[in-house]
Amino acid sequence: MGKTGHPIIRILSLILGLFLLGAALSVPICPAAGSNSIAIGITVDAIVPASITDLVVTPGTLVGDIDLAWTTPGDDGWVTQLTGWPYTVKYDTRSVAELGGTTTSWWEQAAYTYTQGWAALAPGEWDDTHWLAGLSTGTIYYIAMRAKDDVGNEALNNNVASAMPKVEDETAPAAIIDLVAEPGAGYDRIDLSWTAPGDDGWLGMATKYIIKYATYNITVDNFDSVTDVKERNVTVSGGGSDSQTITGLASDTLYYFAIKTEDEVPNVSDISNIATAIIREDILESRQPAGIKGVLSADGKTMTIGWSGVSKNEDGTACGDLVGYNIYRASAVDGEYTLVDFVAKGESLVWTDPEDIKGRTFYYMVRAKDTAGNLSKISMVIDSSKDVNIIAVNSEQMSTRMVIPKEIKQILYKENNSYGDDVIIEVLRNREEESGRVIKSYSFLATKGQSGKEIKNFVFARPLARVALTYEVENGHVKRASSVPADRASEQLALFWFNGLEWLKLGGEVDEYFHLVSIKSKRIGKYMIKESLRASSFVIEGIQPDKIFTPNGDGWNDYFEIQYANPKDGSVNGKIYDLRGALVAGMEKGANEETLRWDGKDANGNPAPGGVYIYQIQVTGPENKVINGTVVVAR
The missing domain is CATH 2.60.40.10 (Immunoglobulins)
Incomplete structure (x- = not known):
């Protein structure tokens, strides 16, 4: 070999050097034909990554x-x-x-x-x-x-x-300084409201509220030892309005309230100001607001409610110390109603929910408030469904109710009725009647909005008002009816209505999931849930009056009405014939879903002569029956 070394060695040295400099071979190494030389292809990666200039x-x-x-x-x-x-x-x-x-x-x-x-x-x-x-x-x-x-x-x-790196959070939320307590929408609750502190002082969002309440004064020294407590997460940023309803409280008792706020560390705020309130049932209250109505916007996003002003107290005296009206809202008719706003006396009695409620149904009520902080009974409830129903509820058990749809609710407003006043439907429990096989008993009363006077013989135009009574389940059985299993309630519970003389069996629909028995009716009055076996096929369960009726327009026995049970949902119609077999008139739907009635007139609307007539009830569909009987018209 010469001084320069073997050509192959020199080539390999060159390749190694290029590789160390970042080169890459792109083709195999091979000698050219008939030559001692070697042809190679080399690609050098000399392009650097892009610079990171936006760190x-x-x-x-x-x-x-x-x-x-x-x-x-x-x-x-x-x-x-x-x-x-x-x-x-x-x-x-x-x-x-x-x-x-x-x-x-x-x-x-x-x-x-x-x-x-x-x-x-x-x-x-x-x-x-x-x-x-x-x-x-x-x-x-x-x-x-x-x-x-x-x-x-x-x-x-x-x-x-x-x-700078994340530092240890040593700043506690600010102390609440504007805590306010007021009697809530019910007989066992007090509404609290305050300005929310932040995570650090008034900045950001804190993590948790510790709300303490007691029947004695709460101080810095005893806050931790107070046993009655409500804790919940904070959902409002510092400076926003926040509220909480405390339930299960005793009436005629002064309660003290205080709040501390925690952040995520947790750093704990100082104690809030102390707020007090008392629930009084025996202090003179104003009448509850009447005439409640509402409008749901066409796009379903906005609900606006209105009501009539209150001018009288419960005892009929003038209400001179009214300060305004509390507005409450809940997500279920028997849910927890939260204070959402206040409309002062003298302002327009119209309120619009600031939230977009599209796709949700809310329930609203109003209570009048006086200078002493006394709140009226709850108004009737209005919902934000497409029907904007008016709902009369029992204040202690709000699932017991009467739902009044838009088709028949106009009679509730003084501009549409003959009573000269708005109408309130009150729902009162009759505990004294709840014994034996009677599980629940309620009275649905119509009263004038301002005076509170009862309206006799009040009826809706059509049997569309849904009356619903609730029952309880205990240990797998209906409470107060231990022989009725909860899953057999639809077979053994029925609604009854009192006509002034006797209780008439109506039947009704049983909802075993929500523990309700309901029926559509045009009548108010007394209703009860009673243990009673249901019919398995069509049967007449009651006739009112029994045989003789007097269709003279005096409001007493003006109609002949048949109440029936129709468990197989057959098609039912009724006709009236004279004793010669000639058709006199057809029967129409009565006071509720499963009734037929005759008003004592012929098919042309003329009074039928006094005498004996034959009624014929025909059932077709899953079962076929014809039932005949007689009725007497007395004039």
Whole structure:
């Protein structure tokens, strides 16, 4: 060999040198035909990754952390995925100005290098999944990043971002200073309202409220020992309005309320101001608001309610100390009603829910309030369904109710009735009648809105008012009827209505899930749930009056009415014939869903002569029956 060495050795040395410099062979090494020379193809990866010049750093989630975020570079500029662990992170407590004045000089002199492996995302993606930990709090850190590809090409530039690590949260939420307590919409509750503190003083959102209440004064010293407590998460940012209803309280008892607020650490606020309230049932109250009505916007987003002003107390005297009206809302008719607003006396008696309620049904009620803080009984309830139903409820058991749809509710308003006043339907429980087989008993009374005087012989135009009475279940059986299993209630419970002389069996629909027995009716009055076996086929369950009726318009026995049970949902119609067999008139639907009645007139609307007539009830469908009987018209 000569001085220069063997050609093959020289070529291999060249290839090795190129490889170390970042070159890559693109074709096999092979000698040219008929030659001692070797032809090779070599590609050198000389393109560096793109520079990270948009690095953003912020305080992290944990104490001592700084979060990093940047746009991911590629292997060659902004193309091709970086592989391996391509990032080098440098940081220092000295700024660019302190380390030479340029980002390049800063990079060369930065004191700390972070070399933990962070895999790269696809080029161009925003990466905010990494952080530096264990840094000193209270110190500004300057941070930069560069990427290096798999052959060691490193980006040429970078920005330098700065931030301080997350510090220990030592700032407690502000103390509540405007806590207010008022009697709520019921006989066992008090509504609290206040301005929400923040996570740090009044800033941000705190984590939890600790609401304490007692029948003795609450102080800084005894707050922790008060046993009656309501805890809940905070959902309102600092400075917003917040509220809570405390239930299960005794009447005629003065209650004290105080709140502390926690953040996530938890840092605990100082105790709030002390608020007091008392629920009084025996103090003179104003009449409840009447004439409640509502409008749901065409798009279903907005509910507006209105009501008539109150001018009388419960005893009929003038209400001279009225201050305004509390507005309450719930998500279920028998749910928890929360105070949502107040309309002062003298303002327009119209209120619009500020929330977008589309797709949800809410229930609203109003209570009048006087200067002593006494609240009236609850108004009737109005819902935000498409029918905007008016609902009369029993205040102690609000699932017992009468739902009055839009088709028949106009009689409730003085501009549409002959009573000269708005009408309130009150629902009162008759506990003295609940014995033996009687499970529940309620009276539905119509009263004048201002005076409270009862309206006799009140009826709706059509049998569309849904009367619903609730029952309880205990140990798998209907409470007060231990022989009735809960899952057999639909076979053994029935609604009855009192006609002034006797109880008539109506039947009704039993909802075993919600524990309700209901029926559509046009009548108010007394209704009860009673243990009573249901018919398995069509049967007449009651005739009113028994045989003789007097259709003379005096309001007493003016109609002949048949009440029936129709468990197989057959088609039912009734006709009236004279004794010669000639058709006199058809019977029409009566006071509820399963009744037929005759008004004593012929098919032309003329009074039928006094005498004996034959009624014929015909059932067709799943079962076929014809039932005949006689009735006497007395004139």
